[in-house]
Amino acid sequence: MSIDWSAGLPLRIGNVMIGLTETSPETAGYWQGVMRHELMIKVCMHCHRYLYPRRLLCPECGSEALEWLRAKGTGTVYTFSTVYRAPSDDFETPYSNGLIELDEGVHVFGRLIGKAHELISIGDRVQVEFGELRPSGGVLPVYRIM
Amino acid sequence: MTKVNPLRNAAAITAVGTHVVSLEEERISSLELQLRARRAAMASAGVTRQDIGAVFTGRAPMSYTAMQWNMRIINDLKIVPKMSTEVTVHGAGVLATWQYAAMAVTNGLIDYALCTSGCMGNRWVDLVEVNAGVEADLQFEAPYGPTTPSLYALWAQRYMHEFDVRPEDTARVAVENRRWALHHPAASMRHKGEISVGDVLESRLIASPLRLLDCSSWYRGGGVGSAVIITSAERARQSDRPIYLTGFGQCTTHEWVTERMGLWGIEPSTKPNLVTTGAAIAARDAYSSSGIGPQDVDLVETSAPFTFLNMMILEDLGFCKKGEGKDFVNSGGIDFAGGLPFNTNGGYLSFGQAANGMHMAIEAVEQLRGEAKGRQVGEPRHGLVHFHGGPNAAHSVAVLSAEGAI
Numbered sequence: 001m002s003i004d005w006s007a008g009l010p011l012r013i014g015n016v017m018i019g020l021t022e023t024s025p026e027t028a029g030y031w032q033g034v035m036r037h038e039l040m041i042k043v044c045m046h047c048h049r050y051l052y053p054r055r056l057l058c059p060e061c062g063s064e065a066l067e068w069l070r071a072k073g074t075g076t077v078y079t080f081s082t083v084y085r086a087p088s089d090d091f092e093t094p095y096s097n098g099l100i101e102l103d104e105g106v107h108v109f110g111r112l113i114g115k116a117h118e119l120i121s122i123g124d125r126v127q128v129e130f131g132e133l134r135p136s137g138g139v140l141p142v143y144r145i146m
Numbered sequence: 147m148t149k150v151n152p153l154r155n156a157a158a159i160t161a162v163g164t165h166v167v168s169l170e171e172e173r174i175s176s177l178e179l180q181l182r183a184r185r186a187a188m189a190s191a192g193v194t195r196q197d198i199g200a201v202f203t204g205r206a207p208m209s210y211t212a213m214q215w216n217m218r219i220i221n222d223l224k225i226v227p228k229m230s231t232e233v234t235v236h237g238a239g240v241l242a243t244w245q246y247a248a249m250a251v252t253n254g255l256i257d258y259a260l261c262t263s264g265c266m267g268n269r270w271v272d273l274v275e276v277n278a279g280v281e282a283d284l285q286f287e288a289p290y291g292p293t294t295p296s297l298y299a300l301w302a303q304r305y306m307h308e309f310d311v312r313p314e315d316t317a318r319v320a321v322e323n324r325r326w327a328l329h330h331p332a333a334s335m336r337h338k339g340e341i342s343v344g345d346v347l348e349s350r351l352i353a354s355p356l357r358l359l360d361c362s363s364w365y366r367g368g369g370v371g372s373a374v375i376i377t378s379a380e381r382a383r384q385s386d387r388p389i390y391l392t393g394f395g396q397c398t399t400h401e402w403v404t405e406r407m408g409l410w411g412i413e414p415s416t417k418p419n420l421v422t423t424g425a426a427i428a429a430r431d432a433y434s435s436s437g438i439g440p441q442d443v444d445l446v447e448t449s450a451p452f453t454f455l456n457m458m459i460l461e462d463l464g465f466c467k468k469g470e471g472k473d474f475v476n477s478g479g480i481d482f483a484g485g486l487p488f489n490t491n492g493g494y495l496s497f498g499q500a501a502n503g504m505h506m507a508i509e510a511v512e513q514l515r516g517e518a519k520g521r522q523v524g525e526p527r528h529g530l531v532h533f534h535g536g537p538n539a540a541h542s543v544a545v546l547s548a549e550g551a552i
Contacts, residue, residue, distance in 0.1 A: 005285045013211070021284060052408045053286070060411070078407065079307075079420060081299035082354040083291060087278035091291040099300055099407055099420075107407035107418060109287045117354075122307050133289065140289055 004031045026056050029068040037130040039141050041106045043069040050104040073128035075102040075143070082117040090135035100126055100143050114144040151435040155390040155552045157248035158382035161375045162508045163187030165264070166332050168367040173269040176207035176369065176501075180264040181222055183371035187260070191375035191385070195223055199256025201230040202243035204263035204502045208277070209270035219262060228256055235398050236535025237449055237502035238542040244507070245394040245544070247376040257377060264371030265501030268364040281537050283402040295361050295452070296353035297403050297537040302454040303355055304420045308469070313355060315472040316453040317346035320359050320495050322475075323456075325482035327492025329521035334366035334498030346453070355454075362451035362494035372504035374511070387515045390552050392528070393436025393545040397424030403537040424541040425462035425532060432530070433464070436545035440464040443545075444526035445487035447510045449503040449533045451494040459532055460488075463543070487513075487523040507531045507544070514548040527551035 006028035008020030030053040033040035042051040046063035057064045080098030083091070096112040098120075111133060112120060126143040133140045163186030165179055180203075188194070201223075206215035215232045219225075229250055233239035240263045247259035267273050274293060281297055282288040305311065324341050327333035341359060349358035382388035399415060400406040409415040414422040433439055446463065450456040457471035465486065466474035474480075480488040491497040491509040510529035512518045529546045 024285070027285065052405070054405075079300045079304040081296045081303060081356075082351070083293060083296045084351040084353065085274070085293060085295070086291055087275050087293050095291065097290045097292055097296060099404060101407075107404060109283070109290065109292075109404040111290050122304065138289070 004028065006031060024054070027053055029053075033068070033070070034130065034139055034141060039071045039073045039128045040068045041071045041102065041104060042066045050106050052106055052108075071102050071104050071106070071128075075100040075126055077112065077120065077122055077124040077126060077145070078107060079122060080112055080120055082120070092134070096120055098143070108141075111140070111142040112145060113142050114146075120145065150437070151393065153248055153252055153391070153394065154436060155392050155547065156252040156379050157376055158379050158388035158390045159244075159374050159376055159511055159546075160382050160385040160388050161187045161191035162511050163190060163373040164505065164508060165371040166367065167266065167269075167369045168332075171367065173266060173368055176210040176264060176266045177218060177222065179266050179369045179371035180219065180262045180373065183264055183373040184219075184223065184260060184262050187373040187375050191258070193258050193375060195225045197258045198225045198260050199228045200247060200250045200259040201225060201227045202246050202259060202261045203232050204240035204243065204504065205232060205234045205236065207265035207501060208267035208273060208280070209265065225260070235396070235540035235542070238396065238398070238533045238535045238540035240502045240504045241507055241531060241533035241542040241544055242396055244374070244376060244391060245396070245542070248391045248394070251376060251378045254378075257381065259376045260373060261376065261504070262371070262373040263501050263504040264369060266369040267501070269368035273364055283404060287402060287404060293353060294537070295356050298452050298455065299353040299356045300403055301420045301458075301538055302452065305454060305458060306355060308421055309472070311454070311457070311472045313347055313357075314343050315476060316360065316457055317343040318475050319453040319456045319480065320346050322480050322482050322485070323489050323493040323495040326490050326521060327496035330491045330497060331520075332370070333492040333496055334363050335492065335496040356452060360453040362499045363496075365498035365500035370500035370505045372508050374504070374508070387549060389511045389514050390547045390549070391544065392438070392547045392552065393432045393434070394543070395428035395431030395433075395435065396540075396542045397427035397431075398540040399424045400539050401536065406537075406539070421458075422468075423458060423462050423534075423538055425459050425534065425543065428541040428543040429463045429532070432543040432545050438528055438545060442528050443486075443530045444528055445490055445510065445513055445523050446530045446532070447489060447491075447493075447506045448531075449494055449499075449506050449535075451499055453495065455538065456489070456493070456495075459534070463530060463532060487526075490518065490521055490523060502535060503533060506533070510546050514546055
């Protein structure tokens with residue numbers, strides 16, 4: 001299972017539903033890709049720039065003609081941090097998150113796996129995998145250091 | 147001929163109000179905290195609720211969630227402002243309230259503006275858990291379990307990698323901030339005494355490369371409420387020791403750290419990177435609008451919440467070149483003894499982070515007025531204040547001047 005965020009999640013104060021977290025039909029294709037174990041980014045059909053999955057229009061040329069493209073799933077660690085103090089007890093420490101520069105040039109955030117935390121370095125090459133991450137309860141892209 | 151910025155010294159702070167809740171005291175709501183600070187400021191300025199034409203606030207406190215926080219403030223005070231808003235460029239918004247207030251009084255739209263901030267969050271909720279949800283992209287970052295320090299650590303890791311900065315270099319920021327805190331009666335970490343570079347390096351890891359003593363502490367007692375009254379320079383001249391608002395700059399680059407890496411073709415991110423900040427742009431504008439430069443600055447207060455970020459900000463505020471922050475700090479640049487007076491109440495690291503931090507700006511006002519008992523920095527003429535918020539996302543800079551300096 002993957003959580004589809006694109007319809008928004010109910011935001012509650014006590015028993016009162018006060019709205020939805022950001023509804024984002026524009027990211028549905030990303031989460032559908034996660035279900036298929038494919039990492040999706042967007043591409044501008046006008047200026048051919050690769051774009052972050054959230055984009056609604058191309059900031060470079062203003063075109064609304066964006067399409068989904070399956071990324072190769074390989075990239076390089078731009079930066080990272082190993083978390084020793086988690087936001088809640090649901091997360092088992094330590095774990096490492098980083099920003100990955102995909103080979104298409106788009107940067108994504110994700111979990112780094114496959115190497116001892118203290119040995120992870122900027123510049124490490126990674127390959128995307130799909131795994132269920134506690135406690136999110138859903139499948140997410142994770143990045144294995146090669 | 148250069149056109150003089152019409153805002154330069156056209157408005158001034160005539161009164162400040164602070165309300166501190168210490169660890170020993172019973173907790174109150176964030177609303178009450180701000181209202182008490184407001185009362186002190188208005189009493190000091192000698193203005194009534196009928197005189198206030200504008201109310202500007204920082205974002206809503208984390209323990210008193212309300213859309214449109216400024217409405218809660220006027221609701222309780224029974225003020226009828228002609229302009230009012232919550233300024234929500236994260237923590238940078240609190241200092242930005244002073245800029246909007248200056249614009250309003252300078253244009254003659256109103257006579258007096260009230261700006262307020264303050265949060266008791268630390269005494270009501272687990273801010274580590276709450277803050278992670280505020281600081282991260284809920285869809286693309288939060289599921290991986292980032293914390294606020296771990297998002298800033300992404301900047302730290304890259305900055306230290308590119309400029310060969312070692313943990314012992316950044317640790318010195320914590321050591322010198324602590325020295326200042328020992329002289330402020332309300333500083334969170336005062337009771338802990340001095341710390342050494344070794345203490346910082348031996349403190350436990352929070353999010354590599356950041357250790358406990360690299361991180362700011364939430365204000366220990368719970369809350370510092372702050373408020374100021376701003377009016378035109380003309381009116382301010384009738385008050386005791388007004389502090390003039392000399393120049394301003396703001397720059398906001400992103401909402402989430404991953405999106406900062408998706409920013410290109412515009413300063414300070416002509417190419418995606420995590421080593422430049424909007425502080426450089428905000429400072430450039432603050433200097434040009436004020437007509438002063440870094441060499442004229444007598445003290446600096448910043449809301450930078452981590453050691454490495456203080457170093458980056460010193461670079462971006464123009465006290466040294468990019469990448470030379472470690473040399474500046476290591477050569478005594480911000481030493482309590484003899485360096486540039488920097489975070490003279492202990493800063494976020496040792497005074498503590500209280501809400502989105504107007505107390506750091508009020509520290510500059512107190513210094514410029516000669517009221518900083520026990521830690522007074524001679525007779526300063528110009529103070530530089532830098533506020534920031536989001537994961538290094540929004541920056542605001544103000545130049546403040548003492549009466550004799552304009």
